[in-house]
Amino acid sequence: MKTEALIDMLARDAGPVPSALAARRLSPAAAAGLLVSALIAITWFGIIPAQMFATAVPWTKMAYAGALALAAGWWTARLSRPAAPIALPRRVTVLVLLAMVVVGGFSLASTPAGARLDAVLGESWSTCPWSVLVLSLPALAGSLWAVRGLAPTRPGAAGFAAGLLAGSVGAFGYSLSCPEASPAFVAIWYTLGIAFTGAVGAVLGPRALRW
Numbered sequence: 001m002k003t004e005a006l007i008d009m010l011a012r013d014a015g016p017v018p019s020a021l022a023a024r025r026l027s028p029a030a031a032a033g034l035l036v037s038a039l040i041a042i043t044w045f046g047i048i049p050a051q052m053f054a055t056a057v058p059w060t061k062m063a064y065a066g067a068l069a070l071a072a073g074w075w076t077a078r079l080s081r082p083a084a085p086i087a088l089p090r091r092v093t094v095l096v097l098l099a100m101v102v103v104g105g106f107s108l109a110s111t112p113a114g115a116r117l118d119a120v121l122g123e124s125w126s127t128c129p130w131s132v133l134v135l136s137l138p139a140l141a142g143s144l145w146a147v148r149g150l151a152p153t154r155p156g157a158a159g160f161a162a163g164l165l166a167g168s169v170g171a172f173g174y175s176l177s178c179p180e181a182s183p184a185f186v187a188i189w190y191t192l193g194i195a196f197t198g199a200v201g202a203v204l205g206p207r208a209l210r211w
Helices: 003-014 019-045 050-054 057-079 087-109 113-121 128-148 155-175 183-208
Strands: none
Touching (some): 050 057, 128 155
């Protein structure tokens, strides 16, 4: 019998791991990842000017990253438990992503036509996704460690969700240093960096989360 088939057979009778156990493992991993990513971002790039905190710019970024981290964390926790339903947290994760796309779209529509390309590209479009990815790696390592100690039966999907969680944490840390002001920039390039981290998690999941 193949290992995957054996895991599925055992999981059908195992029942779900208590949700509190998954939260107790994932929450410290995400919190530690956030602390490390914020420290690296501030040390590496510096912190944004204090006056920016009087505007909606950093708060929009942090709200998006924080909401996505909560949704992806919920999804990751469900994927860490055999027989746990995942449809609702997966939908909520997609809805958070779509909400940011809508916000970015409205922002771009209200921008004068001649300034739209600058709003989309900003000054750091080519480095932003990679910065988010690098800053997400500590949280990704912690999240995969947390999930590995539970009972994931779909390691690829669990790795992807853990990657989205880590990517959101990295994006939150990066927002403390990123001077870009356009929600359209955030919707595209932050999301791309988060997606990159999810892809890394999906690749690592079958190896790192195998029973």
